[in-house]
Amino acid sequence: MKKWLIVVLVTFGLVGCRFSSEPVVKSTDADPIVIQDTINGLNFYVELNKDTFSKGEEIRVKAKVTNERGTTLTHVIGSSSCPTPIKILITKPDEGYQLLEKGTENLVCTDDYGWGPFKPNETLEIDAVYVQKIRNSPSKKEAPRGTYEVKVLVTEILDVSSLEITPIAINTTISLVE
Template sequence: MRWIILIVLMVVLVGCESEEQYNINDHSAQKPEAIMSTENYDDLNMKLEMTKQHFTLNDEIVVQASITNNGNEAIEYRAGSSSCVTHMRISIKSKETGRNLIQKPQGKVSECTDDIHTELLKPGKTVQTVKTFLPKEYIYSREYPASGGVYEVNSLFRTIEEGGENTLIIKETFTIEGTNEQLMTKEGVINKVNEHPEVLQWIKSHSGEAIRKVKDGKYYILFYDGWQQVSEDTYRQLEESTLDQNMLMQLNDGIWIVEYISKLGDSPHRIKVEVDAKQGNILSVETFKR
């Protein structure tokens, strides 16, 4: 009967997540592809564990990090804030794109205070942190499936010593069979926008001969619908530039928004273009007087 109770208890522990404890007790029963790395820093032994080396977009990615004090003296360390105690920081980043995976919310989400909380790791004691990540990433504030490739998981433990802090790191790599769907780059979007007939016409009407002239040996530019006399230097500068303008660009809900604004030429002085960030299709073109 005692053996049955022990086995049930082990199953319950494996299925639980917390800041203090998450045990993967029977390493002999793990699949060969499981990850378990260790790193020693003097009397401190860091450990990083994951259940697999390869994940898909349907998997949750659980990372367990722990550190043990094998020395004879207690070690002070940073443990987040008083409202959000975290023994070790864990993050996952794509080695190809540099983007971070999204951490799965645990329970009620609340804002953490900005105070510094410290704790003591006593001799012979171990602290653990477990985080669950989703195979998703933020791109310009929007959530997307993770891109395929190699990812690096980092766990940090920050000790407090005389003269400052010391950061201890343990890291490992794994792969995600993610999406290869890529968003258009800023350069690609600008090229696409500048090829559109309406945009080409707008640029033409706000540059070149349309916005400058020489009359009776004097130099003029068309500034906000009216001709103004300028110096020869200013006139020559406009000869060398295709457009005196400001450009605004942002990605919002999968749509690139590009705006050109120019004080030169006739109205309209602003043109706005929306582009599908994945397909590259021009969705809309609007012009505005100012």
């Protein structure tokens, strides 16, 4: 019994040590999926209601990004009609489909993108719900079953005069099933 307990404690001790920058994923069957990682000085915390969805189920994504760099960065804040300091994309990689955010069926975004400061220790937040429909399809066609990539990103502007940008993102996957 003591040997078993020692093996378990050593295993948990080794698993608890993080030697790489792999994101931390926490989940149980009753809990939401949580992904957390620091990338390029930005701490990402992403929560999904689950990772496998049957037809008709909504996909909820909550995200927080905190600037832990110690310096202010300039980032894209969206357009006047669609302000989005944090962008969430749920796409089917092989086919390029994007899922539709609930309530945006008739939304038309202008292309007057702006930028603003993202100050040290500031946190940006978003809470969005997606439906299993294809964004930008004429009849809002149902999304095909399969694996989708969920990407949460902040777009940093490296040089305002040339509009040189770099996306800083965290990714995970979900599945749409019958």
